[in-house]
Amino acid sequence: MIRNKKQWLLRGLSMLAILLLSGCSSLSYYTQLAEGQLDLLRAREPVADVIADPQRDPKLREHLRKAQQAREFASQHLHLPDNQSYRLYADIHRQYVVWNVFATGEFSLDPVTHCFPIAGCVAYRGYYSQGAARGEAALQKLDGKDVYVSGVEAYSTLGWFDDPIISSMMNWGDERLATLIFHELAHQRFYVQDDSEFNESYATFVEQEGTRQWRAARGLPAEGASSESQRRDQLTTLVLATRDRLKALYAEPLSPEVMRQRKAAEFERLRSEYRTMRDSQWSGDKRFDTWVYAPMNNARLLPIGLYDQWTPAFAALFKQVGGDWPAFFAAVEKMGALPKDQRKAALERLSKI
Structure with missing residues (x-):
C-alpha cells in the first residue's frame, strides 16, 4: 500500500x-x-x-x-x-x-517555437519516443515546414x-x-x-x-583546442555564413520556384566549401560527412552556433569580477533580470572588451 x-x-x-x-x-x-x-x-x-x-x-x-x-x-x-x-x-x-523536433518555414530561419511557463519559449519540441518525434515531423512537413529531428x-x-x-x-x-x-x-x-x-x-x-x-x-596541463573541436568550429563558421546568405535570400521578392532553386544552390555551396576545407585543410577527415551530406534544410541549421554565441562576453565578465564564482553568478543574475534588448546590448559591450 x-x-x-x-x-x-x-x-x-x-x-x-x-x-x-x-x-x-x-x-x-x-x-x-x-x-x-x-x-x-x-x-x-x-x-x-x-x-x-x-x-x-x-x-x-x-x-x-x-x-x-x-x-x-x-x-x-x-x-x-x-x-x-x-x-x-x-x-x-x-x-x-529524447528526440527534439525543430521546424521552420520553407523560406525562413525563424524556428517554430513552443512556450512553457517555467522554461520559456524554445525552438523545438521534445519526445521520449523516436516514433512520436517522426510522427510530429511528418505533420509539420505536411504543413509545408522544413523539419529536423535530432536525438539527445x-x-x-x-x-x-x-x-x-x-x-x-x-x-x-x-x-x-x-x-x-x-x-x-x-x-x-x-x-x-x-x-x-x-x-x-x-x-x-x-x-x-x-x-x-x-x-x-588534478595537475593536468591546460588543454588546447583538439583537432575535432577546431574542425567543428570551422564547420560552424561555414554554416553560420550559409545562414546569413539564406536570411538575405529570403528577404528578396522572388517567386517560390526561384527561391527554391537558390535555396538549394546555397546548400550545395555549403557542401562544396566543406569538401574543399575537408580535403585541403583536414587531410580528408570525413567525420562530419554524415551531417553535411544528409538532406539539408533550414531547420537542420537551427542548433548550430546556439551554444557559444555569447561565450566571449561571459568570459569577459568572469575576468571583470576577478575570477570569483559567486560574484560572477551575481553579475549574471543581474544581467538576466534586464529586458531582453538591454541584456543583448550588455553582452555586445562585453564581447568587445
Missing part, C-alpha cells in the same frame, strides 16, 4: 511539473512527457550503489567514480548547486533519452527533479561527462526564460572554465 501511494505521488508530481513546464495544448503530448519523465525517475539509482556493486560492469563503475569526483568539484569549487542531480544513475536501454543524450529539468547521469551519456569520455555536469548544473543555478542564446552561452562558459579549473586541480 505504501509503495502504491509512493508511485501515485511520484506520478502526480511528475504530471504537475510537466504541466507547469509545458504550455502545449495536446493532452497526448502531456501524457508522453509525463510518462517519459516518470520512466526516467523510476530508473534512477544512487551512483554510490552502482560503484559499490561488484556485479556491475567495471568500466561503468570506474566511469561513474570519476564522474562523482567532477560532481563534488562542481559544488565545492565552482559554487554550482549541491543536490542529488548527477549523483544518481539511470539505465534507459536506448541510444537517446541528456537534458536538464532545471532543478525540478534530481537529474541522473543517463546510460546514453556513457559513451562519452570522462572529461566530456564532467563538462556536461558543469553545463547542466549551471542551468540549475540560473536560467532566463525565452533567451536560449543567453542561457546556453552562459552554461557553455561555465562548462569551459570549469573544465579548465578541473584539469588544473
